[in-house]
Amino acid sequence: MKTILSLAAAMLVFLSSHAQGFLRTAGTRIVNEKGDNVLLRGVGLGGWMLQEGYMLKVYRQGQQHKIRARMEELIGKERTDEFYEAWLANHTTRADIDAMKAWGFNSVRLPMHYRLYETEKGFTITDSLLAWCKANRMYLILDLHAAPGGQGNDLNIADRDGSQPSLWENEAHQQATVAFWRKVAARYKDEPWIAAYDIINEPNFGFEDPVNDKNGIKETKNEPLRRLMMEITKAIRETDQRHIVIIEGNGWGNNYNGVLPPWDSNMVLSFHKYWNYNNEQAISYMIRYRDQYNVPIWVGETGENSNVWFTNAIRLLESHNIGWAWWPLKKIGVSNPLEIPSNPDYQQVLAYWNEKSAPKPSAETAYRGVMALARATNFRNNVVHRDVLDAMLRQPSDPGTLPFKPNLIAPGAAIRAVDYDLGSNGYAYYDTDTANYRVSDPKHTGGNRGGAYRNDGVDIRSDDGLFITDIENGEWLQYTLNVRKQGKYTIRLEVAADSLPGKVSVETNGAVKAATVPVGQWQWVEVKEVPLKRGVQKLRVKAVSGGYKFREIRFEN
CATH class of the missing domain: 3.20.20.80 (Glycosidases)
Structure with a gap:
């Protein structure tokens, strides 16, 4: 019986490995062995075999061989070799691929360095x-x-x-x-x-x-x-x-x-799409090549933008049966499914490398910093950005909202301002400057100006705890509440205005109530007698006039 079970398990592994057969081209489509259309939805493992300086926040001399040479100057060749061994071992593991599958991706693009x-x-x-x-x-x-x-x-x-x-x-x-x-x-x-x-x-x-x-x-x-x-x-x-x-x-x-023309009967044309508009004109030249030569097209790299841009790009591409590989899976920063957290010792290394006047860190500080960074690349130490994944995998077909946090509300409860709902612009929040389109329009470089926590157009900073900033007139944030006790609440908002007072309104269950945000450092303003029903409902906080910062919401009787 044990032998039979082992054979059965082996057969299942074999079938799972071969059931789909080789992918191939069929006119303008990529298909599997059965002839079924295969739309590749994947992510590139940028930064693993080949480091690019910006992924490590290295903005001067960002080639990998130069980063390696500068690291040797700080910590010596033996320890630099140790770092690169740790980097390769940690950056991408089985856990990353398991997670990608669970999230809904079906493919992986491996950027290879020939020297390896x-x-x-x-x-x-x-x-x-x-x-x-x-x-x-x-x-x-x-x-x-x-x-x-x-x-x-x-x-x-x-x-x-x-x-x-x-x-x-x-x-x-x-x-x-x-x-x-x-x-x-x-x-x-x-x-x-x-x-x-x-x-x-x-x-x-x-x-x-x-x-x-x-x-x-x-x-x-x-x-x-x-x-x-x-x-x-x-x-x-x-x-x-x-x-x-x-x-x-x-x-x-x-x-x-x-x-062109293509010289092989099983060929795909790849193009890369960054920082341009997500309209028909942006991809029309590749559509023409596809139709003229009867060959599939595929976006081998795209990304490095806001969630709004991600959703609109994927919606555009998939409406034309164009698969994609996002870039990258992880780096330092929030515009990826996974974020590699930095550390104070590595920040000293970066300051020395990026700023001419910064002091040189000690060898021990630099070694601690770079080795901590190598360990931080491991999936178990990454920050998972649910907002990025939601923008890529759900919102292209469903722009509606989901709660970002459970938000169980009773007297004394609090919600961070940055924990507004998941969903598209105009559904979960409204922001006037949501994405970077600098290739199409050099003046249009929006997105999260603070670069912290989430990747929507909403501007979030982390230099004084997480808070929302650069709030403009008419922008709003929505929070899904699960209210335990019905009643009229006083809602307190932690805000700070600079040179001009702002005005904020709170809307729920058809009631709209407003308060003035006076000039000054962090303070609380009250919106009284806000009706909340028992159960799930939406709360919107709107900037009637902007120019202030926003950190927290508290609910009191």
Whole structure:
């Protein structure tokens, strides 16, 4: 009996690993072995194999090799090696992939650094990730994020040394890139849960005019890019006929001039979408390519914006059957599903690296700080941002509200102002400046100006405890209350106005009552005789005239 059970368990594992078969293209769709449409909803593991400075709050010399060199200057080579081992071991684990599956994602994009694959280490890490994905029935996209020599003039994204020849200026680098993919394809050719090979991430190089168009946005021919991607595809097809090959245009993935038509029958065009409007015009050029060449399109990277932008982008893309991989899963900061918390010792390191006048921390301080940061990358130490996940996975189809906290209300209860409901702008809250559209309009750079706690348009700061700031006329916040005792309550609001008094109103059960916010530091204003019914109901706090800060709500008889 034990042997039979073991065989049955093994068969279940086999079936779960192979039930969907290899993904492939079918006209403009990505489909599974049965021909069912597969809409990839995924997240990129940015910062794991390849650190980009901004993810670590390093704003000067942000390439990984420079960060590593500066760390060695502080704590020595042996301890720096220890940090990077801890970073790779902690940053992404089975717990991350399990969580992604539970939240509702179906795919993972792995940004690969070619140097890790010069030894077996990169493959060992990838094998583990693939096993976690298979166990969760999630697709894995392999993405060459840092190619030999670096694929563009945006140095951080490819860990490029700008003083050395790039990928495009050195034949040996190009052949090493081809050899990399030949080796990857030979190893993973029989793995159906690998969805595709994303062969060069974000090329950004000016072939025709390297001085005035260094990132290749205006490139008209892109001949070196097309030629190398064709060579890579040929190398892959020597051993692997089944996996999708994903290509990207120049100019950070979006300039396909001269790159097309496609040269392979199982190919997907990727484009990256950041800081532009979420309207039909923003993606129309890729829709035209899709229809002209009868090939699927996919957004290999997008994100780094507000929840409003996330919801609208996903709604737009999915209305056109375009899958996506968000960027990134985690970093220091709130605009991701997971946040890596910083620590005071690491803040001293950052000050030294980012500010010319900051003192150099001691070796022990720096070591404590960077090792604490490496441990903080582990899922169990991350901050889960429910608001980001809700904006990505529920709100595109359901903009309505959910309580952010239980908010059980009886005399003496309190709610933090920042714990307003989950939901879209105009439903859970109303903010006048909700997202960053700087690519479409350089003047339109909204979002959470304080950068703390949540990722909506609502401005939240943390320098004096969590509070809402930059409140403008007409903005409001909604709170779902679960009232234990019916009655008329005095609602006290903790507020602070700067140079001009504000006016705030409280609305619930059809009653609207207002109070003035006088100029001064933190103080309490009262709104009396607010009727609350027993049970669940909505409370809205509205800025009749803004200009003040808001920290807490208290409920009293």
